[in-house]
Amino acid sequence: MCGTCGCGSSEMTMTNLETGRQTALGEDNHEHVHADGTRHSHSHDHAHSQDPDHHHHGEHHHRYEDRDHHHEHTVSVIDLNSRILAKNDATAGKNRAWLKGREILAINLMSAPGAGKTTLLERTIASLKDKKIFVLEGDQATDHDGVRVKAAGASAVQINTGQGCHLDAEMLARGLGELKPATGSVLFIENVGNLVCPALFDLGETRRVAILSVTEGDDKPLKYPHMFRAADLMLLNKIDLAPHVRFDRNRAIAYAHQINPAIEVLELSAQTGEGIEAWLDWIAISHAATRSEVFA
Amino acid sequence: MHELAVAQSIVEKVDETAAGRKVRRVIVEIGRESCVSGEALAFSFGLVAEGTMVEGAALDIRAMPGTALNLKSMEVEEAA
Numbered sequence: 001m002c003g004t005c006g007c008g009s010s011e012m013t014m015t016n017l018e019t020g021r022q023t024a025l026g027e028d029n030h031e032h033v034h035a036d037g038t039r040h041s042h043s044h045d046h047a048h049s050q051d052p053d054h055h056h057h058g059e060h061h062h063r064y065e066d067r068d069h070h071h072e073h074t075v076s077v078i079d080l081n082s083r084i085l086a087k088n089d090a091t092a093g094k095n096r097a098w099l100k101g102r103e104i105l106a107i108n109l110m111s112a113p114g115a116g117k118t119t120l121l122e123r124t125i126a127s128l129k130d131k132k133i134f135v136l137e138g139d140q141a142t143d144h145d146g147v148r149v150k151a152a153g154a155s156a157v158q159i160n161t162g163q164g165c166h167l168d169a170e171m172l173a174r175g176l177g178e179l180k181p182a183t184g185s186v187l188f189i190e191n192v193g194n195l196v197c198p199a200l201f202d203l204g205e206t207r208r209v210a211i212l213s214v215t216e217g218d219d220k221p222l223k224y225p226h227m228f229r230a231a232d233l234m235l236l237n238k239i240d241l242a243p244h245v246r247f248d249r250n251r252a253i254a255y256a257h258q259i260n261p262a263i264e265v266l267e268l269s270a271q272t273g274e275g276i277e278a279w280l281d282w283i284a285i286s287h288a289a290t291r292s293e294v295f296a
Numbered sequence: 297m298h299e300l301a302v303a304q305s306i307v308e309k310v311d312e313t314a315a316g317r318k319v320r321r322v323i324v325e326i327g328r329e330s331c332v333s334g335e336a337l338a339f340s341f342g343l344v345a346e347g348t349m350v351e352g353a354a355l356d357i358r359a360m361p362g363t364a365l366n367l368k369s370m371e372v373e374e375a376a
Binding site: 080 | 306309318374
C-alpha cells in the first residue's frame with residue numbers, strides 16, 4: 001500500500017547535501033495499517049458499545065438495525081465534521097510558528113516542470129551573496145537540483161517524493177529538522193514541478209510564488225486557477241524568449257488578476273538576469289515584513 | 297495524482313476513528329473548485345483503503361460550491 005500512495009520509505013528520501021546523509025521518509029510520519037495488524041495491537045474495548053451513554057468522539061446517537069444484511073451488526077453514524085487535510089494543516093501551522101519565531105522568510109516556489117525554478121534559485125543565491133540562503137529541494141527523483149543550488153552557494157537538503165507529486169507539511173517539517181535554517185535567514189522551498197497538486201497543500205511557508213514561463217502560454221492562470229489563486233506573487237520568467245513565442249503578457253496578467261485580484265506580478269529572465277532586481281527587492285521587503293510580524 | 301494524498305488523509309482519519317470497527321460508509325464534501333476530482337478520489341480511496349478497516353466501505357462524495365474539502369461523517373458496524 002505504501003508504494004501505491006508514494007509515501008513508501010523505499011522511495012521517499014531526504015538527502016542532506018552538506019553531509020551526504022540520506023534518510024528514508026514516510027516510515028514514522030505516516031501511519032499505515034499492515035496485514036499483520038500491528039496497528040491494532042491496542043485492545044479495543046467492545047463493552048462500551050453496550051453502554052448507551054458512552055460514545056466515541058462525535059458519535060451520533062442514532063443507531064439503526066441494518067436490515068439488509070449482517071443481522072448481527074448495528075451501524076453507528078459518527079460525525080467527523082473536519083477538514084480532510086486537517087493533519088497537514090496542523091503540521092503546517094507548527095512549521096509556520098517555528099519559522100516565524102526564528103524570523104525566517106520561507107518562500108514556496110511552485111511551477112510546472114521546466115519553468116525555471118532552479119535557474120531562478122541559482123541566480124538569486126548568486127545575487128544574495130551576503131545572505132545565508134537555505135534551500136529545500138523537492139523532486140520526485142534525483143538530487144540534480146539540490147546539487148545545482150548547493151554549487152551556487154546555498155545549504156541544501158533534497159527531498160525525493162517518489163511517486164508523490166507535491167511536498168506536504170510533514171515533509172517540510174522533516175526538511176527543517178535536517179536543514180536547520182539559521183535565525184533570520186531566507187529559505188527557499190522548491191516544490192515538485194507541478195501546477196496542480198502543490199497548491200492544495202499548505203506547508204506553513206511565509207510566501208507562495210507561482211512561476212509561469214512565457215513558453216508555457218499566457219492562458220495558464222485560467223487553466224490552472226488553483227495555483228494562481230493560492231500564490232502571493234506570479235513571476236513571469238524567460239521574458240527574453242517572449243519575442244520568439246506567442247505570449248501576451250497583458251493577457252497573462254489580466255487572467256491572473258481575474259483569478260486572484262491580490263496577486264503581485266514581476267517579470268524577469270532568470271537566465272539573463274533581466275528584471276532580477278525587482279525580485280530581490282520583493283524578497284527584501286518580504287523578509288523585513290517577516291521580522292516585523294514576529295510579535296504581531 | 298493529489299487525490300491519492302487526499303484519499304490517504306481520509307482513510308487515515310476514518311481508520312483511526314473506527315478503532316477496529318468495520319467501516320461501512322464515508323461521507324465527504326468536495327468543492328467544485330477544490331481541484332479534487334471525485335472520480336480520481338473514489339478510485340484512490342479504494343486502493344488506499346485496502347488492508348484497513350475502511351476496505352470495502354462506500355465513499356459518498358457530495359459536490360459543494362467553492363473549495364471545501366470536508367470529512368462529514370462515517371458509518372461503522374458495531375459488534376452485536
